[in-house]
Amino acid sequence: MKGIIFNLLEDYIASNHGEEAYERLLARCNLKTGEPLLMVAPGTYPDEDFHEIVRQAAAAGHLPVDDFYRDxxxxxxxxxxxxxxxxxxxxxxxxxxxxFTGMVHLVEVxxxxxxxxxxxxxxxxxxxDTLLLRYTSERMLCRLVEGLIEGVAEYYNVPIRCRQTRCQRRGDMTCEFSIHFAEGSGRESADGQRSR
Ligand code: HEM
Known part of the structure; x- marks a missing residue:
């Protein structure tokens, strides 16, 4: 997993519990990476380390791992x-x-x-007002995807209802999310732009 994702995870944990708590947490983690505090955005670090930090942070906050990912x-x-x-x-x-999410990853990232x-x-x-979004990854981080979808809706200030209809963790080939945007929220304005 790229360092940028670890950086976001650090920001999340530090913003909830403080930078020192994050460092204490890292010290408790059984990480493969030699120099965890030097994780840089373009670097690549073991997925297992990401899962280990998430596991430890969720346990410290008494949260189920799935809820942690979503938040x-x-x-x-x-x-x-x-x-x-x-x-x-x-x-x-x-x-x-x-x-645009598929293109962001395949082309821009x-x-x-x-x-x-x-x-x-x-x-x-x-x-x-509806969209079916399919996510496929060996990492099977569908609770994270759900949180990201909700984060996007909040960012553009449009209420949504999101229901997961397929799941790789239950043996489906893909994870599928059925998203319903607040009615009329996608109306286009006179200049062809959607209103926020
Ligand atoms: C501007 C927007 C975005 C950028 C720049 C971006 C960038 C990235 C990058 C750099 C990674 C790491 C890939 C790796 O470690 O090899 C990643 C992973 C991921 N992204 Fe995004 N992302 C964006 C938006 C989104 C959105 C909107 C979603 C979900 C709807 C999403 C879902 C994920 C997931 C679940 C992963 C974890 C890796 C996996 O599941 O295989 N991303 N993204």
Whole structure:
């Protein structure tokens, strides 16, 4: 997993419990990486280390791991928008941004980090206020995806209902999310732009 994801995880844990608590937590983790405090955005670190930090942090906060991932996803989106503003600026509605998620990873993330092992996203536009989003990855981080979808909706200030209809962890080939955006939230304004 790329260092940028570890950096976001550090920000999340430190913003809830403080930087010192994060460092104490790292000291308790059984990590493969030799120099965990030097994790840098373009570097690549073992997925097991990511899971270990999440496991320890969730336990310390008395949260189920799935809830931790979801909350982390919601936290991460505004930070990603600060870091990659150009990816968010062209869009005014979460549906349009989410339709771009596959391209972000396959094209933009790959341009930034050639060795990234990106997840696969495909979308089916099922109606004016609905979207089916499919996520496929060996990492099977669907609770994180759910939190990220919610974070995107909050970022563009559009209420959603999101239901997971397929899950790789239950043996399906892909994870599928059926997303319903607040009615009329996607109405286009006179200049063809969606209103936020
Ligand atoms: C501007 C927006 C985004 C950027 C720049 C971005 C970038 C990245 C990067 C760099 C990674 C690490 C890949 C690796 O470690 O090899 C990653 C992983 C991931 N991204 Fe994004 N991402 C964005 C938006 C999203 C959104 C909206 C979702 C979900 C709807 C999402 C879901 C994930 C997941 C679940 C992973 C973990 C890796 C996996 O499951 O295989 N990302 N992303």
């Amino acid at each position: 982390f996803g919601r936290f991460a989106i505004p930070r990603m928008a600060d870091r990659y503003p150009d990816f968010f600026a062209p869009f005014h509605h979460p549906k349009d941004f989410l339709k 790959k341009k930034l980090y050639k060795d990234a092992q990106v997840p696969d996203f495909t979308c089916r536009d099922t109606g004016p």
